[in-house]
Amino acid sequence: MATIFIVDDEPTLHELYGDILEIGGHEIVANAYDGDEAVEIFKRMSEPPEVVIMDHRMPGKDGIETTKEILEINPDIKILFASADAAIKNDALESGACNFLSKPFAIVDLLAEIEEMLAE
Amino acid sequence: MVEFDMENARILIVEDEAVVAENLEMTLTDTGYEVVGRAASADDAVNAAIELKPDLILMDIVLIGHKNGIDASREIKEKIDIPTIFLTAYSDLDLVDRAKSTEPYAYIIKPFQERQLFASIEMTLYKSRMARKLKESEAKFRDLTELLPQTVFETDEKGNLTFANRAGFDYFGYTQDDFDRGLTALQMMSPEDRDRAEENIGRVMKGEQLDGVEYTAQRKDGSTFPCIIYTTPIIRENKPVGMRGVIADITKRKAAEKRIEEEYRRAEFHIDLMGHDINNMNQVTIGYLDMLLQAPDFPDKFRKGVETALNHVKKSADIIYNVKMLSMIRSGETKLRKIDIYPAYRSALKAVESSPREIRINSNITEGRYFISGNAFLFDAFLNLLNNAVKFDQHEIVEIDVDISSSDDNWRIEFKDRGRGISDDYKKIIFNRMERAGESAQGSGLGLTIVKYIVESYGGSISVEDRVKGDRTQGSNFIVLLPKGG
Numbered sequence: 001m002a003t004i005f006i007v008d009d010e011p012t013l014h015e016l017y018g019d020i021l022e023i024g025g026h027e028i029v030a031n032a033y034d035g036d037e038a039v040e041i042f043k044r045m046s047e048p049p050e051v052v053i054m055d056h057r058m059p060g061k062d063g064i065e066t067t068k069e070i071l072e073i074n075p076d077i078k079i080l081f082a083s084a085d086a087a088i089k090n091d092a093l094e095s096g097a098c099n100f101l102s103k104p105f106a107i108v109d110l111l112a113e114i115e116e117m118l119a120e
Numbered sequence: 121m122v123e124f125d126m127e128n129a130r131i132l133i134v135e136d137e138a139v140v141a142e143n144l145e146m147t148l149t150d151t152g153y154e155v156v157g158r159a160a161s162a163d164d165a166v167n168a169a170i171e172l173k174p175d176l177i178l179m180d181i182v183l184i185g186h187k188n189g190i191d192a193s194r195e196i197k198e199k200i201d202i203p204t205i206f207l208t209a210y211s212d213l214d215l216v217d218r219a220k221s222t223e224p225y226a227y228i229i230k231p232f233q234e235r236q237l238f239a240s241i242e243m244t245l246y247k248s249r250m251a252r253k254l255k256e257s258e259a260k261f262r263d264l265t266e267l268l269p270q271t272v273f274e275t276d277e278k279g280n281l282t283f284a285n286r287a288g289f290d291y292f293g294y295t296q297d298d299f300d301r302g303l304t305a306l307q308m309m310s311p312e313d314r315d316r317a318e319e320n321i322g323r324v325m326k327g328e329q330l331d332g333v334e335y336t337a338q339r340k341d342g343s344t345f346p347c348i349i350y351t352t353p354i355i356r357e358n359k360p361v362g363m364r365g366v367i368a369d370i371t372k373r374k375a376a377e378k379r380i381e382e383e384y385r386r387a388e389f390h391i392d393l394m395g396h397d398i399n400n401m402n403q404v405t406i407g408y409l410d411m412l413l414q415a416p417d418f419p420d421k422f423r424k425g426v427e428t429a430l431n432h433v434k435k436s437a438d439i440i441y442n443v444k445m446l447s448m449i450r451s452g453e454t455k456l457r458k459i460d461i462y463p464a465y466r467s468a469l470k471a472v473e474s475s476p477r478e479i480r481i482n483s484n485i486t487e488g489r490y491f492i493s494g495n496a497f498l499f500d501a502f503l504n505l506l507n508n509a510v511k512f513d514q515h516e517i518v519e520i521d522v523d524i525s526s527s528d529d530n531w532r533i534e535f536k537d538r539g540r541g542i543s544d545d546y547k548k549i550i551f552n553r554m555e556r557a558g559e560s561a562q563g564s565g566l567g568l569t570i571v572k573y574i575v576e577s578y579g580g581s582i583s584v585e586d587r588v589k590g591d592r593t594q595g596s597n598f599i600v601l602l603p604k605g606g
Contacts, residue, residue, distance in 0.1 A: 010400050016407040023411070057396060084399035086441065087448070104403040104437050107410040 002118050003029045005049035007038040007066065008082075009058040017053060024111040026051075035061025039069050048074055051114055054097065056083035064088070064095045071096045078117045082110075129245055130156045132174040134165040134192065135207070136184045144178065147234055153241070162187035162195070169196045176245060177204040181212045190215060203248040205240055207232075271367035274354065279305045279321050282362065291369065293340035308367075310336040310344045324351045324363045337367065346374045384451075391447055395440040402440075405433045442566045445497060449573045456578065458605070459494045461531065462487040465522070468502035472510060479510060483522035490524055490531050492602045494578045501574040504567040505535045505598055512539030513595070530580065530601040541592035547584050571600075579603045 004026050006017050014031050021028060029049050032038035035058055042048075052070065056063035067079050081092040084103040092100050098117050101109060131153050135141035138160075145155045156172045159165040161184045169177060177196070179189040193204050206227035208216050216227050226240050265272045271288035275281050281303045289295070292308055309317045313335045320330055329352045337347040351365035409430040412418055418426075448454055465485050473479055492498075509520045521536040542550060551572040568582075575582045580602040588594035 012404050013400065016404050019411060020407060023414070084396045084403070086444070103399050104406045104433070107407060107414065 001025045001027065002050040002114060003027050003047070004114075005030045005032070005038075005042070005045075005052045007032045007035070007052060007058075007063070008055035009033050010055070013055075020107050020110055021114075023107070024114065026114065034058045035063070035066035035069075038066050039073075042070050042073060048077060050078065051117055052077060052079045054079050054081050054083075054092075056081065056085050056088055056092065064091055067092070067095045067097055078120075080113055080117060128152060128154050129175045129241070130154045130172070131241070132157050132159065132165070132168055132172060132177045132202075134159045134168075134177060134183065134189060135180040136160045136182060137180075140180075147237070151234075151238060161185040162189070162192035165189075165192040166195045166199075169202055170199055173200065174202060176241060176248070177202055178241075179204050179206050181206060181208045181215055188215070203244050205244055268366075270369070272364070273305070273367065274362060274364040275305050275321075276362045277325060277360065279318075279363075281305060283364075288367070291339070291345075291367070292337070298340070305363075308337055310338040312336070320351075321363065324353050325360050327353050327355070327360050329353070334370070337369075346370050388447055388451070391443060395444055399437055399440055402433050402437045406430060406437075409433065439566065442500075442570050445500060446566070446570060446573055449497065449577045454495050454497065454577060456493045456495055458491055459498065460488060461485060461490040461492060461498065461524070461533075461602070464494075464496075464498035465502050467499050468506055471503055472506040475510060477510065477518055478516070479518040479520070481506070481520045481522060483524075485522060485524050485533075491605065492531065492578060492580075493605050494602070497574045497577075501571045501600070504571045505600070508567055508598075509535055509537035509539065513537055514540065526604075527601065530603055533600045533602065535598040535600070536587045536595065537598075538587070538595040541586060541594065542584060542596050543592065550584060551582060571598075575600055575602065 004017075004021060006014055006028055008014060008017070011033070014033075018028055029047075030041050030045065032041050038052075038054075039061075042052075054063045054067055058066075061069075063081060063083060067081070070077055070079065075096075079097045080099055080101065081089075081097040082101040082103060082105065083092070086102045089100045089102070098120075099113055101113060131148055133141050133144055133148075133155060135144065135158065141158050141160075145158065148155050156174050157168045159168045163185065165177070165179070165183070168174075177193075179193055181189040183189055183192065189206060193206075196202060196204070206216060207230055208227055209230050213229070226244050228236060228240055265285045266287075268285060269287055271291050272283075272285040273281055273288055274283040281299065284292075284294075284299065289299070294303060305321060306314050306317055317335060320333055324330055331350055332348050333351075334346065334348050336344045338344050346369075347367050348370050349365055349367050351363050353360035354362040354364055409426055412426055413423065413430070462485055465483070466487075469481060469483075472481075506520065506522075510518050513519070515538060519538055521534070523534045523536070525532050525534075551568050572582050580600060582598065582600050584596050584598050586592045586594065587597045
């Protein structure tokens with residue numbers, strides 16, 4: 001069971017993440033809908049989440065920039081990139097994300113990825 | 121009689137002494153020339169020349185009347201170009217000096233041998249023919265040069281313009297006066313291109329021919345236009361003494377290229393936008409269908425339908441992935457590096473083996489042995505080929521052979537399936553889904569087109585033949601050639 005922070009501009013995906021993560025027994029502790037909001041919320045969190053799920057293409061700051069800023073605040077945060085832009089995989093990993101999921105992914109892939117990150 | 125290989129040249133004799141003229145005519149006629157007329161005075165000579173248009177005039181210096189042969193020759197010259205040989209007494213040689221101003225072809229000092237006369241006539245006729253041919257050829261090139269809508273120019277070895285055609289003056293806006301005062305090739309270039317132009321002029325002056333170098337040209341009024349220049353050295357006595365070239369205005373071409381580029385970018389943008397957004401939708405659909413299937417109380421009677429729905433959403437995601445991959449390959453965004461064929465093959469194999477059908481793949485591909493210059497898309501090429509082989513094999517157990525061998529500079533990889541085979545007509549078009557756009561390409565996805573694009577982006581090729589020669593029902597053999605290296 002992990003605490004998870006979802007960053008994605010698509011509200012339906014927040015719902016989906018919620019339903020999937022519930023199956024895995026995880027808890028969503030925060031939701032942000034763009035990069036700026038994500039950084040703001042992250043700064044205010046008293047307890048950092050164990051995993052951040054990060055979209056890339058969002059209004060304003062993109063996922064890579066947001067990842068860098070969050071890691072600057074707390075370098076130990078585990079960030080899982082989940083984007084429909086498969087081509088940015090390398091850039092995402094270079095910016096400090098632990099792993100990259102290409103949308104659309106299967107439920108098992110997401111849950112397995114989170115388990116793996118928690119085990120590390 | 122001395123034999124000369126001559127045409128029946130038509131000759132006009134201008135001679136005031138009748139006996140001499142008579143003898144001359146007989147000599148010439150015996151030898152095979154045609155004497156078309158005789159004149160004794162300068163005025164008669166001029167009239168006869170204009171009327172008879174002979175090939176050659178034999179012109180005595182001393183004539184009846186107050187005008188001599190040189191006067192006659194000058195008058196004829198003004199009206200018609202006929203080569204002339206002066207016949208002169210030794211005492212009249214100083215007059216011949218004056219005759220140089222009328223460009224005589226030759227003169228003979230009297231008395232002369234027949235042999236001398238014929239040699240002189242033949243030499244003069246020959247020179248005259250050559251001069252005429254040269255003039256015709258010059259006229260031809262001058263006409264073509266002036267008619268050309270492109271600028272044609274010549275320079276000396278320092279790059280000063282020595283010639284420009286009409287189009288050149290029109291394009292660049294200079295006048296004949298400007299030209300006469302002196303213009304250089306570099307002046308025709310925009311300032312930022314002059315260093316490069318100077319360097320290239322240097323290369324031409326060393327004897328190099330430059331085909332199609334693009335520059336920005338600059339007109340007299342400072343305005344510019346894109347152009348392409350072809351230049352070649354002017355060689356005299358084995359040494360470059362200048363250059364000549366053609367300048368073509370490529371404004372229209374550049375505009376068309378820009379428009380194509382913009383359209384292309386727009387199309388890319390739309391593909392990207394659509395792909396991204398549809399994949400987000402697909403994520404939601406896949407997520408919930410997946411979730412339904414995993415629910416412990418999901419009714420079995422709906423399972424097949426939901427699984428089919430899920431598979432098709434995944435296929436739509438695959439299409440987006442493939443279209444994006446194609447556009448990346450086509451745009452040349454992908455970089456090549458040395459890769460081992462094996463890991464890509466191994467990953468594709470794993471993906472295919474996860475299918476519910478029983479699949480046997482026999483292969484001799486091993487790790488660390490087969491290298492090419494490629495990228496991550498090699499996996500997609502293999503996956504598409506293997507999927508294709510599985511899809512069309514109706515047997516209970518799918519069997520595929522994947523054989524690699526060396527073929528000159530290439531690795532030859534054969535994918536042999538036991539599917540229903542491909543008709544000869546279809547073999548020709550099976551890899552060209554893009555070219556068949558618009559047709560209903562029933563049943564065949566982008567798969568093989570993608571393989572072709574990937575393989576070609578590595579400098580390789582793909583073809584298909586029957587696995588068993590002459591019996592298409594035994595399945596197909598897809599042959600991929602990939603250049604060795606990295």
